Amino acid sequence: MANKVTGVYETCLKDGTKSYRASITYKGKHIALGSFSNARLAGRAYTQAQSILEDTSWTLDSYKQGQPLPFEKCVVLINYRDKGLYIPNPIYLEKKFFLYYLSPQQTLIFDIDDLFYYSSHKIMQRGSHLFVADYGSQISILSRYGIRSYAVEGRDYKFANGNSSDLRYENIEILNRYHGVRQYNHRGYLKYKTVIHVRGDFVVGKYNTENEAAIAYNKAVDILRRNGIEKNYMQNYIEDLSASQYADIYTTVKISPKIMKLNMA
Template identity: 50%
Template sequence: MATGVYTAYKKDGTEYYRVSLTCQNKHISLGSFDDYKTAAAVYSEANAIVRDEKSSHFVNAAEKITSYSSCTSALAFEKFMILLNLRDNNIYIKTPVYLCDKYFLYFFSPEIVLTFDIEDLFYYSGHKIMSRGGYFFVNDFGMQTSILARFGIRSHSVKGKDYLFRNGDEHDFRYSNVAIVNRYNGVEQIEKNGRILYKTRIHINGNYTIGTYTSENEAAIAYNRAIDLLAEQLPDFKNYTRNYIEGLSHIEYASIYNTVKISRRFRRYIEQLGLTY
């Protein structure tokens, strides 16, 4: 039996092989396999990685690995990256992270590499990133949470409209690269006659414009007021998510709330529902 390969048995008595490696006083599981030949190859390749010095045939992770298949044929890519980071940076992290200066790379696959600020290392060292429909998420307290939520980006936000990547790289999640254009529910930043304005809409069997405002706070509060007006007669609107505006006192919020203007079209719609102001 090769070093690092251990025989185990399933509940039905079927034999399989567990593979593990000890490096820098860390016991690292490399997986379970049905055949001995694959298990032995996994251990051999993993051992070669951690014993080898930084050499040309192991591509520098910061340059995005393009030759993973030439480095290993049996070892899983995730394990490959974990071992590579351990070898080069002397730190064991159980997710496929590679540490760089002031940032780190998360190797989702050999083709997809995500970049994060170093302050996010603790979080992503304990949360595995997954993907569906082009969006990345983690399981957090039993819930699927978009990694964009850490920037305050809402789940239904649209890339290029509500948020954007300043350098054009949609895999660069450093805080300096992610710009939030529209922070609040129902609020969209627009440009008119060279001025930045904020248009507020609400969706009720179609989009209704609540108004256009000169400040983002006013637009966000207008959305809240529209929900409150509708909720007086339509219970379903009580469940709509209202905007929380940071940096405003209760008095400042109330002042804007009581004076914010609502469009005539929206007022007429409410009147048709039998609501009154």
């Protein structure tokens, strides 16, 4: 049944409780503003949405806690008003990047190439972990950059400008692509150390190239399994090597004698 308050419609929940939906039409676009417990709150939400869409002086700095519209909806409306593109997630467009607002205090920066994905995938947060729901699974935001779940910032990857909220591709540097491989500097030269965990961390060896270090990890896993240590080790896949090149390195790469002696005892 239509309610007398402009932009507000009375509905009923499944249990019969009355609910009030607010919506507004702007530039031919019908925009749902949310459901509210009473017509007065829904009407205030409509009035606030109208103010945002018609008054360019209304910015995100104007937002205050306790206002009828949630912060995310204010972002959506301001972006539509300023940029002419309706996006259902809290995104504000810039020329070569966009801002994704998790809250008034926390903003992420993405390349414009990621706009399609994040327009249809809502970012959620649990502690410092950022993820989206995709095909029934929780997908880490960092996994889109090839950063594995066990990766440690500063050791396996880093943000070039020091801002961990800047998720543009140019700002993310992958330091270690492979399981158990860590970069280190030796007298001005980049070297690689391979470490594997068996009741504690054991150094497999130190190597001149990343490929050698990654294959050394695989070889260590094979040795441990032959010695009866069955753990869920994920082996490294090295894309830029042929099977014969991989075999040559596997055969010649040296493994610490300590790894050779480890067993179930």
